[in-house]
Amino acid sequence: MQHTISVVVENEFGVLSRVVGLFSGRGFNIDSLSVAPTMDESLSRITIVTRGDDAILEQISKQLNKLVDVIKVLDFSDGSAIEREMALIKVAAEDDSRAEVLRIVDIFRAKIVDVTPKSYTIEITGNPSKINAILDLLKPLGLKELVRTGAVAIGRGPKGWKG
């Protein structure tokens, strides 16, 4: 099962490599990963989408907690969070398919951010499953390049992660 974990860490040199090294060293999966500083500049937030059964997820969370630089591990597996990802998609668009691409972009409320006679570049933000859905439709038209940010997540409700 896929799980999204947010890890609040010291915003310091070498911390990301400790987190990533833990995953590779123990054979845990990383489906996607994104990192950036938080509003408190001494902290960074890493969002990791990973996979495994309950026992593996328990180990991942415990092992992350064990790292000295990890302040907090938030496990969003139960759908208690809002998840968003952005993708930039360069798709072939000539003749007939130009109109088709525009229709799809419109339906998904995506944006065209670059246009050439042979292509469109699309920006889309949404739940990762929404991005997968638009990709399924665009694929037959000819994908030239795809860049995804990986998911970020935030808990629902009025409280921040500190409670």
Added chain:
Amino acid sequence: MKMNGARILLESLKREGVDLVFGYPGGTVINLYDELMNMREIRHILPRHEQGGTHAADGYARASGKVGVAIATSGPGATNTITGIATAYMDSIPMVIITGQVPTPLIGNDAFQEVDIIGITRPITKHSFLIRSAKDIPAIVQKAFYIARSGRPGPVLIDFPKDVQISQAEFKWPENVDIRGYKPNIEGHQRQIEKAVDMMLAARRPVMYVGGGVILANAAAELTDLARTMQIPVTTTLMGLGSFPESDPLSLKMLGMHGAYCANMAITHTDLVIAVGSRFDDRVTGKIATFAPHAKIIHIDVDPTSIRKNVRVDLPIVGDTRDVLAKMLEYAKNHPDKVAALHSAMEAWHEDISGWKEKHPIGYKASTSIIKPQYVIQKLRELSDDDAIMATDVGQHQMWVAQFFGFQLPRTLLTSGGLGTMGYGLPAAMGAQAAFPKRQVLCVCGDGGVQMNMQEMATLVQQRLPVKIIILNNNFLGMVRQWQELFFDKRYSQTCLELPMDFVKLAEAYGAKGLKADKPSEVERVLKEGLAHKGPVIMEFKIAREEKVLPMVPAGASLNEMVLNA
């Protein structure tokens, strides 16, 4: 007062109570070593190899319970410490390793003797620090020692660039350590503790399975008291030897691959395993699916990641084992009636155990013509001091020591359990002897492994560390040969050492004493003479070459599938 970074580091070590370090100089620590000459309060021991120095710091830590300190220069000095760091990491030994690093502006340039030692050691350290500014040194040293010794202990590396050693700053010792991401859970949950004791009181065939965590937490007294109060039998892992006296009738001795028959049978038939400071390593559990098949499991450990890593657990307790055991004892003592009821309910269980003990005690076939290694170990126990510290190397001799020495006291066995590092024994004994100059320190090695850090003989002689080295010489890499005999049709690929070494001459070349026994009749004399000698000694015993360590649970088999005599 301003001082240079090197001095600040040494002052900080002093504040942490360090009075002994093992280290080897070089270009990027030359400034540190220059300052060391002014620092009378810190004794420095120069090994002959950084691996030796690191294992010595580890042996010092295991024997004394204090944090061991090792120093190495950048590049090859640092990489030479890696096996020592990994050995300490696998056995959770508190250690601080200080490595020199090229000057900060050169980091990343492939400078002379530059390696990314923090990157290299990341998976084998509990944590690490790169010092970027001299003013940060006191706080980093304080944190490093705190992390190394608290919670589940482990090695911490400090990388110390040369320019920072030279630069000036104010020495300011922080009042206390506070690391927001590191708050080890020390106190066990009271409700869980009471539940655990209730489960023990309700059990009929309970067994305590004790690991090195009890020794690391200095909880041997609490464990012994609890086991005796409740009359629950105790088996230990290799790392747990010494946490419970093996002479006690409740002792089942060691379990696992080369464990006692009674211990492995007890695990197979128990209805409640109380795991304390142990981590269900595969050498202990055998086939995991059939480990303690009829039992509920209580697991007490300071490290939450140990719990439910390898086995399902019915009742976890995260906390310092000493704190938890003390509270369990208190609760049990408040319920004397229930404890008495437990005693009578366990009568059949104790009978089963006595039966197993009698059926297959740990033993061997004696010989009058050829020296049996087990005999040497038994004699050694008889002739050595009760509080002697025993260091071993890795292989058959290590298992014979575990089976036949009869450990009574915590911190008297220093052995590489998790990593199984050949070459560990001699330098670890050196560290222990430096910690306890007056105690008897023994080191049992094979003829293979002893040569992996043989150079430290020079250090023993130079530093007047009178370690008593016992080499069980089978002229084989014995443990591997045993596997080849049992599982590879006696195809002894590269395990015969061929060249018969003269260890007596080697000892003498270093300026130590050398003694040798070829026949069983000479064993006692050699041991007596060697143990009585004031300086370091090598005692070589030519043992039965193809003697096997038995019983043995083949890798991947269940604990009750022991090979008892092959």
